[in-house]
Amino acid sequence: xxxxxxxxxxxxxxxxxEVKPILIGLIGSALFSQSFWFSYxxxxxxxxxxSERQNQVYYYGQSAVMNSFAELFGHCMIGFLLIAVSxxxxxxxxxxxxxxxxxxxYRMKCLPDRWELLRxxxxxxxxxxxxxxxxxxxxxxxxYGIYLLATPRELLPPGxxxxxxxxxxxxxxxxxx
Amino acid sequence: xxxxxxxxxxxxxxxxxxxxxLTLRPGEIVGLFGENGAGKTTLMKSILxxxxxxxxxxxxxxxxxxxxxxxxxSFATCEHxxxxxxTPEDHKEFYQAHFPAFKSRRFDALTEFFELPLNRKVKTYxxxxxxxxxxxxxLCQGADYILMDExxxxxxxxxxxxxYKVLSGILEPTETILLSTHLLEEIEDxxxxxxLLRKGKITGDIExxxxxxxxxxxxSYVKEIYQYQPDRVSKSLSALAGEDQQ
Numbered sequence: 001x002x003x004x005x006x007x008x009x010x011x012x013x014x015x016x017x018e019v020k021p022i023l024i025g026l027i028g029s030a031l032f033s034q035s036f037w038f039s040y041x042x043x044x045x046x047x048x049x050x051s052e053r054q055n056q057v058y059y060y061g062q063s064a065v066m067n068s069f070a071e072l073f074g075h076c077m078i079g080f081l082l083i084a085v086s087x088x089x090x091x092x093x094x095x096x097x098x099x100x101x102x103x104x105x106y107r108m109k110c111l112p113d114r115w116e117l118l119r120x121x122x123x124x125x126x127x128x129x130x131x132x133x134x135x136x137x138x139x140x141x142x143x144y145g146i147y148l149l150a151t152p153r154e155l156l157p158p159g160x161x162x163x164x165x166x167x168x169x170x171x172x173x174x175x176x177x
Numbered sequence: 178x179x180x181x182x183x184x185x186x187x188x189x190x191x192x193x194x195x196x197x198x199l200t201l202r203p204g205e206i207v208g209l210f211g212e213n214g215a216g217k218t219t220l221m222k223s224i225l226x227x228x229x230x231x232x233x234x235x236x237x238x239x240x241x242x243x244x245x246x247x248x249x250x251s252f253a254t255c256e257h258x259x260x261x262x263x264t265p266e267d268h269k270e271f272y273q274a275h276f277p278a279f280k281s282r283r284f285d286a287l288t289e290f291f292e293l294p295l296n297r298k299v300k301t302y303x304x305x306x307x308x309x310x311x312x313x314x315x316l317c318q319g320a321d322y323i324l325m326d327e328x329x330x331x332x333x334x335x336x337x338x339x340x341y342k343v344l345s346g347i348l349e350p351t352e353t354i355l356l357s358t359h360l361l362e363e364i365e366d367x368x369x370x371x372x373l374l375r376k377g378k379i380t381g382d383i384e385x386x387x388x389x390x391x392x393x394x395x396x397s398y399v400k401e402i403y404q405y406q407p408d409r410v411s412k413s414l415s416a417l418a419g420e421d422q423q
Contacts, residue, residue, distance in 0.1 A: 011271060012262030101261030101300050106252060110225055111275050114244040 008123035010097045011104065018090075022128055025086070029079025030135065036076040036143050043067050047155060066155045069147050077139070080132040087125035087132075094121040178202055179224070179250070179322050179353065184233035186219055186377075193219045194377045197233065201322060204350050208364055209357040210399055211374035217357040218254075220374065221324045225252055237322070248276050253315035255327040257307055261300035265293055268314060278319025283347060287313045290343065304331045312340065316347070325356045334363075341367045365395040373402050 005015040043066055052059045066072075098105035098117075108117040148156070184197035194216045201207060211217050222228040224235050226242055235242050237249055252258060259268060265288055272279045288295060291309045293302070299310055312328045329337045337360070345367060348354070358364060365385065373381030381402040388398055399405075406412075 011260045102257035102259055103254065104258055104260050106225070106227055106254065106256075106258040107260070109227060110247050110250070110252060112244055112248045113275065116275070 008120065008127075010094050010120050011108075013094075013097065018124060022083075022124075025079070025083045026128075026131065026135065029077070029083055029132075030139065032079040033076045033139055033143075036073055039067075039072045039074060039076075040147065043072060044151075044155075060152075060155060064155060065157050066151050068157045069144055072147070073140070073143070077136050080136050084129055084132050087129050090128075091122055091125040094125070178238055180236045180239075181220075181224065182234050182236075184220070184223055184235070185231045186216075186223055186228065187231055192377050194223065194230075197377075197379060199372065199379065199382075201353050201355060203321065203353055205370055206348075206354045206368045207356065207370045207372060208361075208368040208395075209355055209372050209374065210359070210361060211357075212403075215374040216377040217374055218326050219377075221252065221254075221326050221355070221357065224324065225250060248278065248318070249320050250322045250324065251315040251318040251320035253312045253323070253325045253328045255308070255330045257311050259299050259307075259311055259314060262298055264298055265295045265310065268299070268310075272314065272318060276318050280317045280319055284313065284317040287316065287343065287347075291339075305333065305336055308332050309336070309340070316344075321351060322353045322355070325354065325358075327358055328356070329358065329360070337363060361396050361399060362394075371395055371398070373399060375403065 005019070009015060009018065047060060047064045047066065048058065050061060050064060095105075098108055105117075108120070111117070179201040181197055181199040184194050185192070186194040197216075197220060209217050209220070219228060223230050224242065225247070226235075237246050240246060242250065260271070263271070265284075269279075269281065269284055272284075273281065288310075291306070291313070293306055293310060293313075299307060302310065308328055308331055312325065315323050315325065315328075329340065332340075341364065344354070356364065356368065368385055370384050371381065371388075372379060381398070383398065385395065388395060393401075
């Protein structure tokens, strides 16, 4: 595994030099995405405070309704977006790395395997990018599933079965808003 | 045979190479000379495809130089093309993986001869050692055509002489060298042919044997082609002195 990873990086970069910060970034982004639950509980608490409690049963007012999934979701996946952007920077860094201390770019461009340079510059950024997309999808579906299951049916906002329409806008905060 | 036909290269509209046609035959050791900016480096980079050309073609045994046959050409440059963060052992591994004809025994022999520490990263080498290592890599790639662009810039005279001797000793009859350098006198006995570039054009191409028969040295031949005026400096100094007196 270590050997294979080494072959996906510019010659001279040790895998741990890149894997470590990327892993920290991914874990950090996944943790930051938990901010969804802060929004969720904050919203739920607000409704609870407005509700009446009799014999350990809450009676919500007729107007009590949870925020939509898209509203609660907000920018909680922004960490992954930042990682995705930094992967573009990493790809450029990988290419420029071949100019550091020598012009090893000449060697890389003169290899019989014409894809070697591209493979070493782009593999990790592309793989991490795909991993980010996958994590965002998995976490979003997970959060959405929990949102639907954990929220009392009468508090679900109308149309909550189609929250993905608005969600996409929130995933791309700079484009959507 | 490495053939260059009507090669033309321009940088921002300025012609760097103009109508270069050249043939390097197997086994030749060719010196490439010219003043700074004459186009020596550009010519080598054009052969390797490291820089785009505007017209002309470079072929290797009649076939254009591409990734399919690029392993047959190696390049040692004063800018260095090795990987600074790797040790020579790591380089050997990398080259073996990418160049099937890599000459391991030659690599071991040359690194031992030049006493290069094999377990140290190349970036920790002295500039002389870096040059040596760069040339060693080019010689060991298993290429038929070895291009060297001022490979000994920064090496001391003893070191360079060692290299010429080693080169003469280890080269196989089919290995061709195109060596760009300013050290005319030093390599006169080592090369078999001299090519002169001036302002992007070939202004001279002669066998050293012919020079010997004519009783000329390489330096005098170059000066002749360049129409070098020996009194140029004294004239300038006199002019300057005249200005000062006025």
